[in-house]
Amino acid sequence: MGDEVLYQKVFPVTGGDFDKAGEVSTQIKAILKGSGIDSTVIRRVAIASFEAEMNVVIHADEGEVDFILTPSDICLVVSDRGPGIEDIELAMQEGWSTASDDMREMGFGAGMGLPNIKKSCDAFEIESEVGKGTTLHMVINHNRHQP
Amino acid sequence: MKLSKVVELTKGEYLCRQKNDPDIICCMASDMMSDVLAFAEAGSLLITGLTNSQSVRTADIADISGIIYIRGKKPDEQTVELAGELSITLISTELGMFETCGILSAEGLRGVC
Numbered sequence: 001m002g003d004e005v006l007y008q009k010v011f012p013v014t015g016g017d018f019d020k021a022g023e024v025s026t027q028i029k030a031i032l033k034g035s036g037i038d039s040t041v042i043r044r045v046a047i048a049s050f051e052a053e054m055n056v057v058i059h060a061d062e063g064e065v066d067f068i069l070t071p072s073d074i075c076l077v078v079s080d081r082g083p084g085i086e087d088i089e090l091a092m093q094e095g096w097s098t099a100s101d102d103m104r105e106m107g108f109g110a111g112m113g114l115p116n117i118k119k120s121c122d123a124f125e126i127e128s129e130v131g132k133g134t135t136l137h138m139v140i141n142h143n144r145h146q147p
Numbered sequence: 148m149k150l151s152k153v154v155e156l157t158k159g160e161y162l163c164r165q166k167n168d169p170d171i172i173c174c175m176a177s178d179m180m181s182d183v184l185a186f187a188e189a190g191s192l193l194i195t196g197l198t199n200s201q202s203v204r205t206a207d208i209a210d211i212s213g214i215i216y217i218r219g220k221k222p223d224e225q226t227v228e229l230a231g232e233l234s235i236t237l238i239s240t241e242l243g244m245f246e247t248c249g250i251l252s253a254e255g256l257r258g259v260c
Contacts, residue, residue: 018200019225021200022201022205022208026207026233040189046208046209047184047209050205050208051184106201107179107180107199108179108180110179110180112182116181116185119185
């Protein structure tokens, strides 16, 4: 990246806490709204952040969102301590989900989370170890035209 | 179409009303929030039977102007308060999903996909 960090904040996320689920992404969106960044870019960041945050709440024990703003990019690193993903290629397919029926009743588990994140980002990588956890690296450019 | 017109057409009730009366161009009807995040356009109206706080969070994240809850469903007080904080209009209608979509579609609102 090599860019100067203008702002950085780490937000903790608690697995299974559906009352607070989404709070971190709401906060990130509010921070960006005051930055003068284009609203369509902010919306993409918020969607990527929210889906990743919900994945931690749904699947993991705990995790965190590391939000970094540089002059050219918004970077989100979402890491969790949880079950990990056995088959990343399968998890990236639209409609594939391991969420429980309870989660589906709450409006999640459509199998759109990771595809939505990928669609929203300019760069996206997943690292996962079964039984340990998952880390998502997301980058969205904010100082150039949308891809 | 003004959001107030949507309320009139669906015989809806405001649960949380904002000062502005936004123009609604398109609607998304779904109980799956990831589908809403994937397909809804900014400024849409969300028609849903899902009344938990995630409906309001999703609306905020996706820049949705308002939510209409169908079949007389109403979210809890905490969720209504959250909508107030995030400036999202909440409406409840006694109509079902099919009737709500049919009425709004016949009046010229379009779907998002």
